[in-house]
Amino acid sequence: LARELGRAVLPRLRRQARLHVSGCAKSCALDGRAEVTLVWDAEGCKLGLDQSVSEATKTAPTTLEAARARLAGLPAQRDYERDGAAIYRRSFAIIRAEAELERFSPIEERVAVRLIHASGMVELSRDIEFSPGFAEAAVRALKAGAPILCDTKMLPAGVTRPRLPSNNEVLCFLDDPRVPELAAEQNTTRSAAALSLWREKLDGALVAVGNAPTALFRLLEILDETPVRPAAVIGVPVGFVGAAESKEALLADGRVPCMIVRGRKGGSAMAVAAINALASDKE
Amino acid sequence: LARELGRAVLPRLRRQARLHVSGCAKSCALDGRAEVTLVWDAEGCKLGLDQSVSEATKTAPTTLEAARARLAGLPAQRDYERDGAAIYRRSFAIIRAEAELERFSPIEERVAVRLIHASGMVELSRDIEFSPGFAEAAVRALKAGAPILCDTKMLPAGVTRPRLPSNNEVLCFLDDPRVPELAAEQNTTRSAAALSLWREKLDGALVAVGNAPTALFRLLEILDETPVRPAAVIGVPVGFVGAAESKEALLADGRVPCMIVRGRKGGSAMAVAAINALASDKE
Numbered sequence: 001l002a003r004e005l006g007r008a009v010l011p012r013l014r015r016q017a018r019l020h021v022s023g024c025a026k027s028c029a030l031d032g033r034a035e036v037t038l039v040w041d042a043e044g045c046k047l048g049l050d051q052s053v054s055e056a057t058k059t060a061p062t063t064l065e066a067a068r069a070r071l072a073g074l075p076a077q078r079d080y081e082r083d084g085a086a087i088y089r090r091s092f093a094i095i096r097a098e099a100e101l102e103r104f105s106p107i108e109e110r111v112a113v114r115l116i117h118a119s120g121m122v123e124l125s126r127d128i129e130f131s132p133g134f135a136e137a138a139v140r141a142l143k144a145g146a147p148i149l150c151d152t153k154m155l156p157a158g159v160t161r162p163r164l165p166s167n168n169e170v171l172c173f174l175d176d177p178r179v180p181e182l183a184a185e186q187n188t189t190r191s192a193a194a195l196s197l198w199r200e201k202l203d204g205a206l207v208a209v210g211n212a213p214t215a216l217f218r219l220l221e222i223l224d225e226t227p228v229r230p231a232a233v234i235g236v237p238v239g240f241v242g243a244a245e246s247k248e249a250l251l252a253d254g255r256v257p258c259m260i261v262r263g264r265k266g267g268s269a270m271a272v273a274a275i276n277a278l279a280s281d282k283e
Numbered sequence: 284l285a286r287e288l289g290r291a292v293l294p295r296l297r298r299q300a301r302l303h304v305s306g307c308a309k310s311c312a313l314d315g316r317a318e319v320t321l322v323w324d325a326e327g328c329k330l331g332l333d334q335s336v337s338e339a340t341k342t343a344p345t346t347l348e349a350a351r352a353r354l355a356g357l358p359a360q361r362d363y364e365r366d367g368a369a370i371y372r373r374s375f376a377i378i379r380a381e382a383e384l385e386r387f388s389p390i391e392e393r394v395a396v397r398l399i400h401a402s403g404m405v406e407l408s409r410d411i412e413f414s415p416g417f418a419e420a421a422v423r424a425l426k427a428g429a430p431i432l433c434d435t436k437m438l439p440a441g442v443t444r445p446r447l448p449s450n451n452e453v454l455c456f457l458d459d460p461r462v463p464e465l466a467a468e469q470n471t472t473r474s475a476a477a478l479s480l481w482r483e484k485l486d487g488a489l490v491a492v493g494n495a496p497t498a499l500f501r502l503l504e505i506l507d508e509t510p511v512r513p514a515a516v517i518g519v520p521v522g523f524v525g526a527a528e529s530k531e532a533l534l535a536d537g538r539v540p541c542m543i544v545r546g547r548k549g550g551s552a553m554a555v556a557a558i559n560a561l562a563s564d565k566e
Contacts, residue, residue, distance in 0.1 A: 078532070080500045080525050082471040087497075091523040120521045120547030154551065157440035188365040214370075217363045238403045238552070240374040242363050249361070264403030267552045268437065269521070 036071070047071070091117055092283055098122040107135035111259065111277040118273035119265070127262040134232055134257035138278045141206050141231035147171055148206045148275060149198050149230070151191050151215040151237075155208055158272035163280040168206075170275075173197040192218035199228070206278070208234040210271030213242030216250055223255050233258040234274045238266035319354070330354070374400055375566055381405040390418035394542065394560040401556035402548070410545040417515055417540035421561045424489050424514035430454055431489045431558060432481050432513070434474050434498040434520075438491055441555035446563040451489075453558075456480040475501035482511070489561070491517040493554025496525030499533055506538050516541040517557045521549035 021038045037048035037056040047067045048056025062070075081087050092113055099122040101109050108130050116124050142148075145166035150156055156170040164170075173179065173194040183193035191212030198205075202222070207230045209216045216235050222228065235250040235258050237243045247260040261270060304321045320331035320339040330350045331339025345353075364370050375396055382405040384392050391413050399407050425431075428449035433439055439453040447453075456462065456477040466476035474495030481488075485505070490513045492499045499518050505511065518533040518541050520526045530543040544553060 078500050078504060080497065080528065082475065082497060084472040084497075087472070087522075087524045094523040117522065118550060120523065120526065120549060153440040154437045154555070157436040158551070189367040189370070192365065214363065214365055214367075217361050221361060239370075239400060240377040240403065241370045243403065245363065266403060267401060267550070268441070269550045269552050272437070 038067075088283065095122060099125045101125055104128075104130070105135065107139065107278075110281065110283075111135060111274050114273040114277040115261070115270050118269040119267075121265075124261065124265065127265060128259065129251055129262060130259045131251060131254070131257050134259050135278065137257040138206055138232035138234075141204060142166065142168055142279055144204075146205050146231055147201050148208055149201060150271070151194070151209045152211040152268050154268035155210055155271055155275070158268065158276075160276050160279070163276055163282065165279060168279075169201075171201065188218065189214040191215040195219060195222060199226075202230055203228045205230045206232055206234070206275070208271045208275055209237050210234075210266065210268035211237055213237045213239065213246035216246040217242065220246075220249060220253055223253070230256055232256065234271055235260045236266035236270045236274070238264065238270075240264060321350075371566065378405060382408045384408055387411075387413070388418065390422065390561075393564065393566075394418060394557050397556040397560040398544070398553050401552040402550075404548075407544065407548065410548060411542065412534055412545060413542045414534060414537070414540050417542050418561065420540040421489055421515035421517075424487060425449065425451055425562055427487075429488050429514055430484050431491055432484060433554070434477070434492045435494040435551050437551035438493055438554055438558070441551065441559075443559050443562070446559055446565065448562060451562075452484075454484065471501065472497040474498040478502060478505060482509075485513055486511045488513045489515055489517070489558070491554045491558055492520050493517075493549065493551035494520055496520045496522065496529035499529040500525065503529075503532060503536055506536070513539055515539065517554055518543045519549035519553045519557070521547065521553075523547060 033050055033052050035050060037051050037053055039046040039048070039053060039056045041057060044061030045064065045067060046056050046059050046061055047070060048059055051059070081090070095113050095116050099112070099116055101112055104112050112125050112128050115128060116122055143165045145168060147169040148155075148159070148171065150170060150172040151174070153172045153174060156172050159170050174190060176194065176197055178197065179190050179194050182196050183190045186193050186196070189212060192214035195215060195218045207219060209219070216237055219233065233250060233256050235247050237246060243266060244263050247262065247266070250258050251260050259274065316333055316335045316338075318333060320334050320336055322329040322331070322336060322339045324340060327344030328347065328350060329339050329342050329344055330353060331342055334342070364373070378396050378399050382395070382399055384395055387395050394413075395408050395411050398411060399405055426448045428451060430452040431438075431442070431454065433453060433455040434457070436455045436457060439455050442453050457473060459477065459480055461480065462473050462477050465479050466473045469476050469479070472495060475497035478498060478501045490502060492502070499520055502516065516533060516539050518530050520529060526549060527546050530545065530549070533541050534543050542557065
């Protein structure tokens with residue numbers, strides 16, 4: 001009977017909850033409180049909730065049906081994966097089974113898998129484009145300690161710092177007090193104007209644009225105007241006005257190694273995923 | 284001639300660049316340097332780059348063809364929209380023209396439009412579900428000063444503070460030093476364990492889960508275990524393991540007003556977009 005009740009109660013226990021099943025009132029085991037205590041003694045079956053064995057022993061005996069009904073009233077344990085590492089493993093296995101990844105090099109594949117993971121879209125693989133040598137250039141720059149220059153604050157907030165190989169700076173100047181004035185002077189968005197504050201960090205940096213097409217266009221203008229060259233550019237701005245055009249312009253430009261997501265899709269989560277993928281080969 | 288050269292040079296000037304066109308060496312106007320200076324004097328047409336009129340006057344005269352060739356070598360102005368407000372207006376107009384939004388109430392439509400804007404996907408409207416009264420409950424809570432409890436740091440980084448009606452707190456406890464120990468104790472992810480630190484803020488709060496299905500499942504367990512109820516829940520975790528299931532469980536639960544994006548899609552950018560839409564009716 002205890003075993004049958006045990007089977008009935010198990011699905012209702014939260015992980016790490018204590019279930020005490022005792023065949024006698026002596027309580028050979030520890031007599032601490034447990035979420036559920038089942039005692040089977042001379043009087044019959046006793047069910048204690050949040051009681052010790054000695055407390056449960058004093059409760060009235062119950063029938064199997066009554067015990068089962070009472071247990072059914074407990075909140076059911078929700079059945080979901082709680083192991084973060086297992087979630088990653090299963091996610092990446094699903095992505096590799098479903099997505100078309102054959103055309104990518106091993107490092108590119110790592111980036112593509114994380115972009116898909118961050119977006120929930122296996123079909124995204126068709127829209128991801130890498131210029132030759134992008135992934136190698138980005139990895140090399142990060143290992144050499146290059147800063148990561150970002151167009152939006154969500155990127156520094158999302159990058160997993162322990163993955164970075166050289167404790168690299170992850171910078172966004174959007175909130176710098178000089179930006180509103182620069183934007184007014186340059187007659188452009190704050191996102192684009194903030195690039196004026198990148199200048200001394202830009203040479204050899206990893207650039208990540210996850211939000212603003214204007215920031216990506218402005219970067220191309222800086223390449224026109226100065227000899228400064230970032231090591232690599234993650235260009236994944238999102239949206240309906242200029243996003244697709246800015247990404248195609250970057251890919252066609254050819255002056256810096258880059259990756260893009262073609263079309264309207266993109267965003268800060270994808271930019272973060274790309275940075276995290278390039279920063280470490282750990283999955 | 285000066286006018287014709289002016290027409291030739293205009294497309295190559297960056298906005299706010301200075302173009303100086305002078306018909307005489309007297310320089311009636313200010314004699315400062317300009318990116319391009321055209322002087323037409325007795326000797327002929329003179330083209331100065333980054334010179335003042337008096338400097339340009341000293342350069343050798345040139346033919347129209349030579350001037351045009353020299354101007355063609357200047358970096359071309361890139362043609363893209365730089366006006367942030369215009370970008371928003373055009374984006375939202377495109378979304379409203381292309382997306383199916385008829386089934387939403389006016390406030391829900393506002394949220395849906397921003398989710399689409401943040402993801403670049405008009406087809407997303409089909410996957411967005413609101414429980415009855417969600418939008419009103421969330422707006423009311425924010426106006427009343429409710430905190431916004433977030434599962435990932437990208438959310439506080441992304442919320443546009445001036446939109447918040449009551450200078451609301453936007454909180455994420457993922458980096459709290461107690462979280463790793465809680466996660467080990469509870470045998471769950473850090474994202475889910477961090478909810479233990481929400482407890483005293485949770486009643487009446489706006490909850491936003493943009494990343495971790497485990498956080499959303501954990502929230503449902505807290506509803507099982509305690510009488511505490513958030514005012515509304517934005518449930519848009521992303522991914523391949525548990526995301527779809529956690530969102531369907533939230534929508535089916537019925538104990539708190541909620542919105543979800545069905546399936547694998549979701550993410551912090553969508554959660555931020557929903558918060559920003561609910562925070563203010565300004566577009």
